[in-house]
Amino acid sequence: MPKKEPLRISSPEAKTRFYMAAAIAEAKKGLEDGGIPIGSVLVIDGKIVGRGHNQRIQKGSVILHAEMDALENAGRLTASEYQRATLYSTLSPCDMCSGAVLLYGIRKVVVGENMTFQGPEDFVRNRGVELVILQDKECIKMMTDFIEANPTLWNEDIGEED
Numbered sequence: 001m002p003k004k005e006p007l008r009i010s011s012p013e014a015k016t017r018f019y020m021a022a023a024i025a026e027a028k029k030g031l032e033d034g035g036i037p038i039g040s041v042l043v044i045d046g047k048i049v050g051r052g053h054n055q056r057i058q059k060g061s062v063i064l065h066a067e068m069d070a071l072e073n074a075g076r077l078t079a080s081e082y083q084r085a086t087l088y089s090t091l092s093p094c095d096m097c098s099g100a101v102l103l104y105g106i107r108k109v110v111v112g113e114n115m116t117f118q119g120p121e122d123f124v125r126n127r128g129v130e131l132v133i134l135q136d137k138e139c140i141k142m143m144t145d146f147i148e149a150n151p152t153l154w155n156e157d158i159g160e161e162d
């Protein structure tokens with residue numbers, strides 16, 4: 001029997017996969033509740049301090065996108081905590097969520113994919129935020145399947161008419 005090691009996440013790639021997997025788990029939770037499958041986690045000093053998923057359908061919320069939900073669930077943080085934070089989202093953050101990133105001074109955002117939707121990435125980059133786009137197959141599939149099945153709900157989420 002191999003000796004059981006405590007969970008240790010070593011390489012940066014493994015860390016990124018680990019946190020994105022947590023964001024994907026949030027997206028799936030949302031989908032199970034009949035919601036839009038977008039998930040997000042906020043990580044500070046290697047620890048997930050907030051998890052969230054899109055709550056538009058479940059709570060009838062116009063502001064609780066996955067990123068906003070994760071920020072809300074993380075609670076009030078200090079400026080230096082936000083500056084050390086990395087936001088993971090399964091989908092490219094929209095204008096609102098990108099605005100929250102800039103407002104709180106979050107310096108790094110890891111994005112699952114930007115094929116099905118692309119937020120104001122250049123604007124965010126120009127403001128000094130590091131963006132990492134993974135083009136993760138699972139993230140792309142979750143959104144393409146959802147949009148195909150629910151085009152009206154999706155267009156409402158991004159503020160477009162059918």
Ligand SMILES: [Zn+2]
Binds near residue numbers: 066067094095096098
């Ligand atoms: Zn958003």
